[in-house]
Amino acid sequence: QVQLLESGGGSVQAGEPLTLTCAAPGSTYNSSRRYSLGNFRHAPGLAREGVAALDTIGRTYYADSVKGRFTISRDNDKNTLHLQMNNLKPEDTAMYYCAADRAWTPLISGNPTYSGQGTQVTVSS
Numbered sequence: 001q002v003q004l005l006e007s008g009g010g011s012v013q014a015g016e017p018l019t020l021t022c023a024a025p026g027s028t029y030n031s032s033r034r035y036s037l038g039n040f041r042h043a044p045g046l047a048r049e050g051v052a053a054l055d056t057i058g059r060t061y062y063a064d065s066v067k068g069r070f071t072i073s074r075d076n077d078k079n080t081l082h083l084q085m086n087n088l089k090p091e092d093t094a095m096y097y098c099a100a101d102r103a104w105t106p107l108i109s110g111n112p113t114y115s116g117q118g119t120q121v122t123v124s125s
Contacts, residue, residue, distance in 0.1 A: 002035060002114040004098040009119030015087055018121060022081040022098030035102055037074060037081045040110035041094035041121075048110030051096070052083055061108045065091070088123045096121050 008020040020039065038053030038061070052072040053061040062070060071084040081098060096119055099112035106112050 002100045004100060004114060004116035006096065006098045006116045006119040009096060009121045011122040011124065012088055014089055014123055014125050016123075017084070017086045018088060019085065020083040020096055020098075020119060020121075022083075022116060024079050024081075024100075035100040035114075036104055036107050038072065038099050038107045038112070039081075039083050039096055040099055040107075040112070040115070041092075041096045042110075042118075043094035046094075049094075050108040050110040053099075053104070053107045054081070055104060059104075061104075085121070088121075090123050090125045092121060093123050094121060095119070 003025060005023045012018055036053055036055040039051045040048050041051050042048045049063055051063050051066055052070055054072045054074050069087045073082045098116040099107055100114040101107040101112040
């Protein structure tokens with residue numbers, strides 16, 4: 001079992017940045033080291049979208065819609081995953097979830113085995 005806790009969402013103007021942080025607390029972090037981690041988002045009326053992912057050997061994935069604007073990173077010393085989101089656009093508005101999976105495809109497709117409770121990101125024009 002992998003427990004994931006997101007933080008860092010909020011409401012911003014278009015063009016502003018936000019950083020989402022995902023923490024894997026306590027003893028679950030040893031498990032999460034063996035998992036690929038990432039983020040997916042879900043906006044009302046739209047399908048889930050894998051946003052970014054990072055596997056245990058450094059391979060990364062970014063959705064085309066966020067390439068060049070979002071950066072995913074993992075801090076093993078602090079047991080955290082970060083998603084730096086720059087130049088946010090109104091179409092980035094969604095609930096963002098931290099995610100973990102041993103397999104790559106479910107993670108990047110937005111359907112991971114484990115996910116957190118989500119944090120809302122709202123971008124106004």
